[in-house]
Amino acid sequence: MKPAVACLLIAIAASAGASPVSFTRQIAPILVDQCLECHRAEKAKGSYRLDTVEELLRPGDSGEPPLVAGRPGEGEWMRLLLTHDEDDRMPKKADPLPEAQLGLLRAWIAEGATFDVQNRQAPLAGLVERPLRAPVPDRYPRPIPVTALALNGDGKVLATSGYHEVLAWNPEDGKVRARIADLPERILGLSFVAGGPLLAVAGGSPGRSGEVWLVDLARAGERRRLASLRDCALCAVTSPDGRYLVVGGADNRVRGFALPEGRPLWDMEAHADWVLALAVSPDGRHVASASRDRTAKVFDVATGSVEGTFTGHPVPVLSLAFTPDGSGLASGGSDGEVRLWDLQGTAKKEGSLRPLGRHEVRVLGYLDPATLVAGAADGGWLGLDLKTRTPGTRFTAHGDCLTALLLRPQSKGVLLISASHDGEVRLTDDKGVERRRWVASPGW
Ligand code: HEC
Structure with a gap:
């Protein structure tokens, strides 16, 4: 890792340390948006799934643990997210995760990778809080097409x-x-x-x-x-x-x-x-x-x-x-x-x-x-x-x-x-x- 990136990650990890990183609020949305497409029941690339907590802890083809709680330097996730080999890097065939997201993941693993979920078999997609959207006007400025x-x-x-x-x-x-x-x-x-x-x-x-x-x-x-x-x-x-x-x-x-x-x-x-x-x-x-x-x-x-x-x-x-x-x-x-x-x-x-x-x-x-x-x-x-x-x-x-x-x-x-x-x-x-x-x- 380039020193500048490492510093930034440590800085983000330290600042996130004020309040623990929440899996449900901060980590699951990243996984749902960036990883689920290729790692779920119907399509489990590398025989690895990320669609429930239970699944994401289970190693894929490599047999290596995806996460090691408390050790962000270990585990397949961080290795594949940070690698400079574009053929191996996750998310596959896409840009690397933004630094802020990598920082959150790293901090969450360093803090012990705890899952603030009730049901470890529940689909992650269902946990993800919906983004805040623009409030809808009481009266529409003009009629809009009915499409459904x-x-x-x-x-x-x-x-x-x-x-x-x-x-x-x-x-x-x-x-x-x-x-x-x-x-x-x-x-x-x-x-x-x-x-x-x-x-x-x-x-x-x-x-x-x-x-x-x-x-x-x-x-x-x-x-x-x-x-x-x-x-x-x-x-x-x-x-x-x-x-x-x-x-x-x-x-x-x-x-x-x-x-x-x-x-x-x-x-x-x-x-x-x-x-x-x-x-x-x-x-x-x-x-x-x-x-x-x-x-x-x-x-x-x-x-x-x-x-x-x-x-x-x-x-x-x-x-x-x-x-x-x-x-x-x-x-x-x-x-x-x-x-x-x-x-x-x-x-x-x-x-x-x-x-x-x-x-x-x-x-x-x-x-x-x-x-x-x-x-x-x-x-x-x-x-x-x-x-x-x-x-x-x-x-x-x-x-x-x-x-x-x-x-x-x-x-x-x-x-x-x-x-x-x-x-x-x-x-x-x-x-x-x-x-x-x-x-x-x-x-x-
Ligand atoms: C476009 C498809 C695609 C996306 C998106 C994707 N992956 Fe992958 N992933 C793969 C493929 C394909 C493999 C199998 C290994 C290979 O071909 O490099 C793999 C393998 C893995 C493995 C190794 C499993 C094992 O034990 O062998 C991990 C861990 C992993 N991905 C994590 C992630 C994470 C975390 C994300 C989201 C940040 C992600 N992947 C997004 C396609 C994808």
């Missing part, structure tokens, strides 16, 4: 994306019931777990970070972070039985989590470009992904193994829907084409439609087995009779690009909840009669 929607089991809470927050609305009157703040800047995926009150939230800051959270709406503000990513999480779905959460991201990956605890199950570089949309099959056993790489894929939701790859769209795939019986899949492209795929047997294309002209197909859903609903970038949306291939119900066009669509069967018919880039949310029945509309931004 979720309706709870009894239909009384409609969750929408806000700025650094999730907004919970009463669909009966379009009034805010609750605001759940301290969440990622952009919320791009929302899905209730088995009807709620647990809500999966995915989002981030483009190009900088992605986050996946489980928020308990019954206990306002109580939440757990399931993952920290290098780029935005773009979409999220839960299986109807509440056992699985699947998240797609701008890192081209699709990740599966076991619910309700939120344990990571699988993680795949499934696509060659952003994963833009996800849909889960009605029986909850399969999940489909749509990507800017021009393909759609279907996975086994429990294992992440690929069951089918659908190539043929000459453009990015933006939207997806399973048929109500799960035997088929519709995918919508940025050129206006909707492709219908047969999922039984040979996974071949069944047909191709162009219900919205050349406008990007942003949202898709099945009203019933014979009627597909498609919504476009120009705000237009319609029900399409699949037998006659002609437009059926025409819904009143939104004033801006469609961003989200939910279909909820009612005692009579189906309720459609649609959202658009101008911040509007609408409730419409399956005959096209609008029941309510409002701008889902506080103060508008």
Whole structure:
């Protein structure tokens, strides 16, 4: 080590000595941000895991102890963090840790490497305190696009994306019931777990970070972070039985989590470009992904193994829907084409439609087995009779690009909840009669 660096580390260690370094508050966040990506259950480089306290103390392939309490000069951690050999240094293929973080680690080990945690098997990601974020304004200066929607089991809470927050609305009157703040800047995926009150939230800051959270709406503000990513999480779905959460991201990956605890199950570089949309099959056993790489894929939701790859769209795939019986899949492209795929047997294309002209197909859903609903970038949306291939119900066009669509069967018919880039949310029945509309931004 260069003498100057050594001095600095000693200085930081000494200054940190005033109050002991806390594993939970100061060390775990470093590990979660810098190391977890390569050292966890699904991906344990060097057979070494850092996702729980119990695991991080267990040696990897080298057989050498990762940490020696009281001796920061020993142990694999400090050796690999400080080595000048770039091929060996951790975090691998990245810049060395900043001096301040190295100082904290060193001081914490020197102080005896104590773990201020109750459960040594609990995921570190869940321990990490959330960073303080900007307070959200009471009234938004202007409406913001609605980028995600979720309706709870009894239909009384409609969750929408806000700025650094999730907004919970009463669909009966379009009034805010609750605001759940301290969440990622952009919320791009929302899905209730088995009807709620647990809500999966995915989002981030483009190009900088992605986050996946489980928020308990019954206990306002109580939440757990399931993952920290290098780029935005773009979409999220839960299986109807509440056992699985699947998240797609701008890192081209699709990740599966076991619910309700939120344990990571699988993680795949499934696509060659952003994963833009996800849909889960009605029986909850399969999940489909749509990507800017021009393909759609279907996975086994429990294992992440690929069951089918659908190539043929000459453009990015933006939207997806399973048929109500799960035997088929519709995918919508940025050129206006909707492709219908047969999922039984040979996974071949069944047909191709162009219900919205050349406008990007942003949202898709099945009203019933014979009627597909498609919504476009120009705000237009319609029900399409699949037998006659002609437009059926025409819904009143939104004033801006469609961003989200939910279909909820009612005692009579189906309720459609649609959202658009101008911040509007609408409730419409399956005959096209609008029941309510409002701008889902506080103060508008
Ligand atoms: C981008 C992937 C990546 C990241 C990030 C990463 N590692 Fe590693 N780590 C590896 C690989 C690969 C190995 C296997 C040895 C090798 O190839 O050098 C390894 C091995 C190790 C080992 C040796 C285990 C043993 O006993 O053999 C330790 C300890 C370790 N890493 C700690 C860390 C720490 C601490 C961080 C965060 C500061 C970190 N790693 C971040 C990829 C990574």
